[in-house]
Amino acid sequence: MPETSAGRVPRSVCQENHRFRSGRKRGYCMLYCITTSFIRKSAIFLHAPRAVPPSPCSCYYPGRMNIIEITAKSLLRKQKQVDAWFCSAYGMNIYRGCAHNCAYCDGRAETYQVEGDFGSDISVKVNAPELLRRELDPAGKRKPMKRTYIFIGGGVNDAYQPAEEKYRLTRRALEIILGYGLHVHVLTKSVLVERDIDILLKINKAQSAGYNARAVVSFSFSSADDKISRVFEPGVPPPSRRFSAIKRLKDAGLYCGIYLMPVLPFITDYPEQIEAVFKAGTEAGADFLVFGGLTLKEGRQKEYFLQALRRFSGAAGDLIAGAGDLPLQYDVIYPGDPYKPGSSYGNARPDYCSLLNEVVFTVARRHRLPLRMPPALFRGIMDENDRIAVMLEHMDYFHRARGHKSTFGWAARKVRELEAPASAMGNRLRSVSGIGPATADIIGEILATGTSVKYEKLLYGSM
Known part of the structure; x- marks a missing residue:
């Protein structure tokens, strides 16, 4: 990373941000200056050889999973219209709860009604294949399904979390999708998806209503930094391993995307961190990169994340001045409503979001990586x-x-x-x-x- 010892951002990014800030109100610029000051200090800590101590968040690793096998009444989730983020009108949650246990996951929020401990109590829909086969069967439908991707992923689970290694329900779902000649978009943090390259390639070669079927596999990241990932994503392979998986899938002939979601304020939102994701994604051959900020819904999700954040900032505070202020900084940009848990989407302040967007757009212009799934990947599908x-x-x-x-x-x-x-x-x-x-x-x-x-x-x- 350039100029790490000084914690400085590349000159081109500074010039671009200066032009962006020049016309803004004073308070807007003050927020930027506060953010940049902490970001530069964080850069020194996070990329120093002694970086994150081995112990601060070890408690977030799940000791063991508590598997609850359930018989579901339905599986396929139908949306009123095609979702522009994932290019899908259908999705599914084969599991509920996720042993990846990412500290920031909003699937933990009360609004999703996931019972038990989100990171260790995993509900498994053991009859998912039978439900999917029935729900995809055109013979049982009054009108045909929309032509679009079927999305395997979701806010309350990862379809390739550790339980999938035993139950293989996601693999069976792919086999059923292949049997109907449909298209699929998988979003995961797990490299277990490499196990199913054979089926995904078959989907790519299948024919559906005169069109080539297509499989897209996307990986989600919060940064390209393995050390940060160990703290906030304790149950998943490091980013470097996920980028290797993208390269392997691309070499095999599949389409791959990156979802840089969420970008963590004051931790992974500074230009060098975002640049690193674009660079690694481009080198791996990714077809597109979608980014999004962190949402903190009042209640369980926000409380759990802030607990991880305090441990992280406490460890960082031993090495650099100001690192211990991270929770206070989050209180500024995520004011929320403590009297109405779950009453909002938990978005950051609009002025912070605008600054983050501009940083990402600046980096994107240099790397020429599409910021949404490009039309070539859904032309002929929708x-x-x-x-x-x-x-x-x-x-x-x-x-x-x-x-x-x-x-x-x-x-x-x-x-x-x-x-x-x-x-x-x-x-x-x-x-x-x-x-x-x-x-x-x-x-x-x-x-x-x-x-x-x-x-x-x-x-x-x-x-």
Whole structure:
């Protein structure tokens, strides 16, 4: 990492952030200065040879799993529309609870109603394969399923957590998806997914309604730093091993993504840390990188994370001044509502989120790695209107992440409401309320070329 001894960020990033801050209010700049000051100190500690002591968070490693076998009534989760983050309208939780026991996981929050200790009491839906086979069977449906990815992952489990090694339910789910010629998107932190390369490759070669089926495997990270991962992700392989898995899957011929989620404030949000993820992802051959900040929902999730944070900052405080202030810094950007546990999404303050977005966009421009699943990976998989709507929602997100107003989200909704394919609308599309001439021109460009110039610029962090 460049200039670690001084804890300084690369000059190009400093120049970019200075330009970004120059027009902001004084309080906004003060937040940036506080953040940067602590980040620079953290860089010295985290990358020094003596870095994280071996013991501060050893209590977060699960001693053993308490397996609870359950018979579920249903498995497949259907959404009203295709999700633009994962390009899926269907998902499943084969397990509930997760022995990966990541300190920041919001699956621990009360709103998800996971009973017991989230990191050690693991519910296993032993009848998941039978349920999935029945729920995917077209003979039992009044209308066909949406053409989209089936998402294997979720907020309350990792489909490749340690229990999967014994039960092999995720592997059986992939075999069923292969049997129906459907598409799959897997999100995991575990390299156990390498075991199923054979099935994933078969899915890639299968035929579905005249289209090639496709398998995408994504890995989630909070940083590229193995030392940080040992503290906040005690039950998963280190990031370096996950990047090796991406390279192996790519070499085998699969598509792979990275979900840099969550970025941890004052720990993994400084430019060198984010740069390291982009660099390692590019070298491994990743097809895209999606990023997101940390949410801290009031109640169990926030309390559990802050416990880990105090242990981490206490260990760091022995080496550098100011490291012990981490919990206080989190109180500033996550004010929450202590009287209404679970009443909010637990997002950080908007001004902090804007700063984080700008840092990520700056790094993304240098590495030319798409910040969403690129259209090439869902073209021919989704119906025409869904594909256009997902791209418009991507554009809406990027505009809002920069603090700009956007009508693309509303336009996406209107496209989904069309009774005919957008390509059949012709010039009538320009007069649809909520779409209008400018967006209609972008839609026309997408229909003609598969993408648009404006979309591509946003996808790679420009504009």
